[in-house]
Amino acid sequence: MARTKLPARPAPPRTSYPARVYAGLALAAALALGGSASFFESESLYQRQYRDPYLIAQQFPRLEGVRTAVPESAVMGYLTDTSPGSTVFEAMYGSARYVLAPRLVRLDTNAAWVLGNFTRPADFAALARRNGLRLERDFGNGVLLFRKEGTR
Amino acid sequence: MIAALWLLPALALGCLMVLCFSGLRERLPKPEAALLLFGAGSATGIGAASCLFFVCRLLLPGSVLLPLLLELAAVAALGVLYVRRPRATRASDSTLAFPLNLALALALPAAVLAATCIMAGTWEANPHGDWDAWSIWNLRARYLAANSDAARRAWSPDLVSTHPEYPLLTSAFVARCWAYCGSDDPAAPIAVSYVFLLALVSAGAGGVGLLRSRPLGLLFGLLLAGTPVLLHAVPAQYADVPLACYFLAALLLALLEEPLFAGVCAGLAAWTKDEGSLFLLVFVAASAVWRLRALPRVLLGAAPGAVLALSFKLLIAAGTPSLAGRAAGTLAPKLLAASRYVQVLKAFAASLLDTSFLLLYLALAVVAASLRFDQERRRDAVLAVSVGGVMLAAYFSFYIVTPYDLAWHLATSLNRLIVQLWPLLLLAVFAALRTPESYAVVTRKRK
Numbered sequence: 316m317a318r319t320k321l322p323a324r325p326a327p328p329r330t331s332y333p334a335r336v337y338a339g340l341a342l343a344a345a346l347a348l349g350g351s352a353s354f355f356e357s358e359s360l361y362q363r364q365y366r367d368p369y370l371i372a373q374q375f376p377r378l379e380g381v382r383t384a385v386p387e388s389a390v391m392g393y394l395t396d397t398s399p400g401s402t403v404f405e406a407m408y409g410s411a412r413y414v415l416a417p418r419l420v421r422l423d424t425n426a427a428w429v430l431g432n433f434t435r436p437a438d439f440a441a442l443a444r445r446n447g448l449r450l451e452r453d454f455g456n457g458v459l460l461f462r463k464e465g466t467r
Numbered sequence: 468m469i470a471a472l473w474l475l476p477a478l479a480l481g482c483l484m485v486l487c488f489s490g491l492r493e494r495l496p497k498p499e500a501a502l503l504l505f506g507a508g509s510a511t512g513i514g515a516a517s518c519l520f521f522v523c524r525l526l527l528p529g530s531v532l533l534p535l536l537l538e539l540a541a542v543a544a545l546g547v548l549y550v551r552r553p554r555a556t557r558a559s560d561s562t563l564a565f566p567l568n569l570a571l572a573l574a575l576p577a578a579v580l581a582a583t584c585i586m587a588g589t590w591e592a593n594p595h596g597d598w599d600a601w602s603i604w605n606l607r608a609r610y611l612a613a614n615s616d617a618a619r620r621a622w623s624p625d626l627v628s629t630h631p632e633y634p635l636l637t638s639a640f641v642a643r644c645w646a647y648c649g650s651d652d653p654a655a656p657i658a659v660s661y662v663f664l665l666a667l668v669s670a671g672a673g674g675v676g677l678l679r680s681r682p683l684g685l686l687f688g689l690l691l692a693g694t695p696v697l698l699h700a701v702p703a704q705y706a707d708v709p710l711a712c713y714f715l716a717a718l719l720l721a722l723l724e725e726p727l728f729a730g731v732c733a734g735l736a737a738w739t740k741d742e743g744s745l746f747l748l749v750f751v752a753a754s755a756v757w758r759l760r761a762l763p764r765v766l767l768g769a770a771p772g773a774v775l776a777l778s779f780k781l782l783i784a785a786g787t788p789s790l791a792g793r794a795a796g797t798l799a800p801k802l803l804a805a806s807r808y809v810q811v812l813k814a815f816a817a818s819l820l821d822t823s824f825l826l827l828y829l830a831l832a833v834v835a836a837s838l839r840f841d842q843e844r845r846r847d848a849v850l851a852v853s854v855g856g857v858m859l860a861a862y863f864s865f866y867i868v869t870p871y872d873l874a875w876h877l878a879t880s881l882n883r884l885i886v887q888l889w890p891l892l893l894l895a896v897f898a899a900l901r902t903p904e905s906y907a908v909v910t911r912k913r914k
Contacts, residue, residue, distance in 0.1 A: 328909045332566070336906045339837020340567050343686055344574055346830035350693025351578045353823055355585050357695050362588045371595040388617060409602040409629070413595070416606055417613035419620050 369406040374414045380454035382415060385428050390419045392426035394446060394461065396433050407432050424448060424461075431459030470651075471658035473644040474513070476542055478662070481512020483545035487552065489725050499676030499684055506670025507716045507728055509662055510709070514735035515541075517636045518775055520643040524611055524618045525783070531614055531646045565903050571685035578692040579668060586661070589702035594653040596660075596704030603629045604638050604706060605656050611635070611642030612651065618642075622784040632787040634776050636739040637706045656704045664701045667712040668692050671890060674719030678847070680902035687897050690830060691890060695823040700886045706740045707883040713739060714746055715890040718854060721754065722847050722898065726761035729754075730768025737769075737776040741790065742862075742887060747773055749857045757850045793870040801868045811866045814877040818885050831896055841901040848899035855891035862888075 367373070385391060393411070397404040399422075411432050412420045420430060424446045431439060439459055443450045448461040485508040486492050494500035516538055523534040595601045606629065610621040621638065622631040637659060644655035668691050676684025691697065700708050713736035720729035733750045736743030747769060754765045780789070801807060840848075862884045869876045 330907045330909050332903060332906050332908070335837045336903050337567065339833050340565075340571075340682055340686060340903060343830040343834040343837075344567075344571055344689055346826045346833065347686065347689040347693035348574060348578060349826045350690070350695060350823070350830075351581050353826060354582060354693070354695035354698045357823065358585045358589060358699060361699070362592050366592045367595075369598070369601075371593075371601050387613060388615060405628075409598075409606075413601045413606045413609065416609035417615070417617035417620060419617075419623060419625060421625050 374410045392424040392429035429461040433457040470644045470648040470655035473647045477512040477516035482508030499673045502669045502673025506666040509666040517640040521639040528618045565682045575688045600704035607638040608641035612645040632784045660704045663709040670716045707886045711887045726764040727768040730765035734769035734772025738772040794868045838901045840899045844899045851895040
């Protein structure tokens, strides 16, 4: 059988780009990856320096007793030995509020349940009496639960 | 970990909404369209699920089943709608393949993966996030997750030091995940902030890829995934990365002639943070000036998020003094104090010229010098510049009149505002660049 010769296929077009287009995109991509490396450096340093700086994770076991004793619907008061406005005060109050939510922890002692959140040992029973409270339970580690006098 | 899995129905909901009601399905199977679909769909789905959960909490505080059933019913209905809709003519992916595409396409997931591995260390060290995460956003999520009237404590005036008037998109969504799984696992807020990063990078790479070209989209994604300040904000679990995602998605969708979902994203920005309400106003004004014909659909899309945010401010959390309200009291003396302008200018310069940005500026300069700008894309660039520029100017002005100690306010918040606007500033440059493909010289080989 005679073989017929097919017409030659046209050669595929060749696409080229100016060298500066390649170089520009490659360099920009490399610089962006440099940004990733910079993140590695800064975040590693951050992780070493700020490992749970406000001890939030530790508040869950620390306040577990209060979480068990006080119903979720409760509105609680708050008593502390830290100075209002200081970072320690804000961190301790804020973290207690976070851990105890949905209980609402207010900055006064005019509630049926009052959380005691202390940094130092003290005569807590006397402190309670001065605020019209009675000491319900000392959970240790500076965590106490007070009740308003006259409530059951 | 189960709490994080509850993100999936919301992501499905959002992606199906975008698939059914936008023109993106006609652009499939282009990888850029799939990326934008994931980015805009995830952000939309999280926002829609947040709105639904919050409204149900408001109307029936004790019921977890109602929002869950409504959400699953919406996913099922949209799924049926998607399957039954006549197939659109699929676009062929005939874009000219730039030789660096493969390398860029490999570099982008590698950069995201590397960033994820680094973030894992921070998640382990600080699973509850940084200060604002546990004192504002996740605190309110814990209230909203409660199956009782305690949910209303999320905007109690007793939280005055932690802004009970702030919008609740992220808090309500995290609460939804916690309520559905019955635990307060920190994996939920961690996963939410991470998904917003993925959505941001994905929407950026896909959107710029569709708007301009594939290599520019991939480079855009790489630049986002290589911005240390932005990446640091992810494990912090603040609302700034979600907000940046909504800003970028809104602008990209507007540039891609998808005004409905552009409006949806702008409206959800208002339900995310106060800065989002400002963005919504600026975005609507910019649409009125540059895209007037699309304005009705922008407004329609923005309505749910905007109405919820406005109702929350005016009706639900009414009476809580807002930042703007407190600033209004001492406006005149602060506006006239030249030293405040100098202080704010110096802080902006220090933040924007931070060493972590230098590599990225260099990258932008290199790509702009090698590709140059396309005069025909001026209109897109002007829209991006006008929105980003007005937002930047508004942030600058707010610092001048802030009710807080100025040095403290700048030190604790400026970087986060830069995180919100950085993708818009990148977009302003990328929208106007010439594409690498436009430099192609096609020659036929001679036999």
